[in-house]
Amino acid sequence: MNHFYSAASPTNLNELVQTAIRLKKNPTQHMDLGKGKLMVLLFFNASLRTKLSTQKAAMNLGMQVISMDMKDSWAWEFEDGVTMRFDKAEHVKEAANVICRYADIIAIRSFPSLTDKETDYSDQVINNFMKYSTKPVVNLESAIRHPLQSFADLLTIREKVQKPNPKIVLSWAPHPKALPQAVSNSFLEWMHRAGHNVTVTHPQGYELHPEFMTGHTVEYEQEKAFAEADVVYVKNWSPLSQYGKVANQSEEWMITKAKLDKTNHAKLMHCLPVRRNVVIADDAMDSEHSAIYDLAENRLHTAQAVIYSILKGEL
């Protein structure tokens, strides 16, 4: 039994991509596959794309679907051996064991605290759930990874850039709030598994965790990074060095059409939601560079490929 947790999860990445391409052509071709099987989605945090696309993906495969906002349930304890005297009403061990008695696949979204780096980077919620789960678990964005997003990123690059060695850039951009590193971490991890070296550009002090930088390089000058780029993937993240803080809001890092016009007709990608004219300027968002809505649509087809593979026992 394979969980869908990280870039390492798929046994055969290329096959999974091909499954997504095949399902995209005819999304309802396997509507009997999931008959009588239940997918439960547990949301500890806000969601739009993930909530809609993952449920739709499961429904397209004929599954029963229940989505739960976890604020409407009991608070979970994740530590073992604790005397549960305070605000946590249920241990993850019970929650996982019980949900697995009803569900065939369980999907979880749980963002980082952004206050405790060590706990966040242990990816406590999903790892503890997987530890006790007897059914496949799908990561809907954990504290440090967002593999469903990254799989959609990969499919979109395969569709949009028809060349053997595209130049792929991951650019930091400013944001008024402290955001997780999950999307960026996962993007790098998946690109590495797919054989792509990414040029990562960000201000000094915004270095990502070395674990995810394997095979990739940093270029501190955004303009140099963008030169000859085929893909510009944009994402804000808060710094590891000043954990949970907003250290830099420099408008100079915002993505504009002028910057994209100096690339090799680069495709602009962002996971959404995006703050217009802070992260990416209107003129870039609405330019012919944008692959943003096509990327969002691919969330459906890639989620469906993941669920399909799990149901077939082929993930």
Add this chain to the structure above:
Amino acid sequence: MNHFYSAASPTNLNELVQTAIRLKKNPTQHMDLGKGKLMVLLFFNASLRTKLSTQKAAMNLGMQVISMDMKDSWAWEFEDGVTMRFDKAEHVKEAANVICRYADIIAIRSFPSLTDKETDYSDQVINNFMKYSTKPVVNLESAIRHPLQSFADLLTIREKVQKPNPKIVLSWAPHPKALPQAVSNSFLEWMHRAGHNVTVTHPQGYELHPEFMTGHTVEYEQEKAFAEADVVYVKNWSPLSQYGKVANQSEEWMITKAKLDKTNHAKLMHCLPVRRNVVIADDAMDSEHSAIYDLAENRLHTAQAVIYSILKGEL
């Protein structure tokens, strides 16, 4: 592609009414029509009847259904060109474009602010969503209109009052809170399209927006208005002149059985929820005048007619 936004939305109103009557007789006769198609309902506000009846309507047509409480998602920006530095995480342009990649029909409920008349009467949320939507949008009650309610109102009047020119009265009634004008506006708009002139009765200062009064007349004395009435439609609304305020709570305007008994056996209608003994007295609510539960049931059949017509491309 037609949105279902106002009384002007249906191409052929009479045909839509006939569809509702036909579906009411056998609600599950088209369970294959929506197979593999997704209806997404977005609720920015509380709902009971609309949430249940619209979902049930879509399910009866075999659709996949996802209902989202938007407080569990990202706050939306509606202005163009804004630097999104503050509390709004996502622009409606992205939200609409993305949801349309997953859904075949999108339905939205968004009440007015009741603090800014101009913005409310621009019906900002749904109009901006429709502007960017590539799929049909259904109005689940916007700032100034509630067409699914009005369509159910019309069907109920057709069923209950078998005469060519019924006297239809819309009566204001007191309420402790400031309420929208949406139900009343829409009722008048739909009655006008259906060829009915409505006698509107309310205290001085509670005049509705002239846009919705076309073809209708005001009678400031409730007793005169009720004389010979075949239908008494009751609704509180807050005044346009003192926007968002409660200007009048006079019990004299409450609907009682005694008042209804002086009509022409009038059918009592209200969209619900209703505050008993404030808006309508118990003796009227529980009298033989009441068509209120039958009206509520018609929310299902009329919503189903709307969704059916959209799926058939015949709205």
Add this chain to the structure above:
Amino acid sequence: MNHFYSAASPTNLNELVQTAIRLKKNPTQHMDLGKGKLMVLLFFNASLRTKLSTQKAAMNLGMQVISMDMKDSWAWEFEDGVTMRFDKAEHVKEAANVICRYADIIAIRSFPSLTDKETDYSDQVINNFMKYSTKPVVNLESAIRHPLQSFADLLTIREKVQKPNPKIVLSWAPHPKALPQAVSNSFLEWMHRAGHNVTVTHPQGYELHPEFMTGHTVEYEQEKAFAEADVVYVKNWSPLSQYGKVANQSEEWMITKAKLDKTNHAKLMHCLPVRRNVVIADDAMDSEHSAIYDLAENRLHTAQAVIYSILKGEL
């Protein structure tokens, strides 16, 4: 038409147990039974097991399912004749009558206030809903009863203890918060209907309502109660005598493996969620005594038996 409200609800308890056993062997054997029929679940309080198992049960029978968190809807008034001037927007009479126009089965969860014993023990919410409902109502845990839990308790005991007169113990255990008596009340009521006498053990002052004690006996010494026990059912409840208060948190009452080892290989049961090392120690939770996850799974099969019987008109 039978509601599923208490141990008195099933016409034939043994037949209902047999239905659950039969459905458990092949949960999807009646997927056409509920076609086109809607089950609505109304949650006034948090839920995990009940929400998942009851929805899954209805889906396994092919029903349409809508689960509503009632904080996203209108607040209900339960008193008759009230002038609804304050915080309640809708009377339960309208809510019940209207929901019944859309739904074929309605299920409700509503916990006690724990501030007003008389109102709680009148089981106001569900009793008022049932009074006005024209469709079968299922109790998802009311102020004083949790019959779906108790039916699962009974099935689990039937499965786990193969002897004619097992010794069944209900043991109070400490908890940091004031909890309802609903699970304990219902357990006693169902055991009585099933012909079992229960030994109830708890500190002085924690006596349960006499209505539920019929046929059962109190043993104030936990150790004596556990001697020769075949089943130890554990549950905290707050005292009736100091209503809504936490009168005793003595660790001496916590369930440990050592205590269970002195029984007759007793099966350990708890409805969950459970606070580890407060209510039950880790060593007991994780021991071979535990039937807790099997009990949780039986929530699905027993809920499905209830819904199946309602759909067949055989409850």
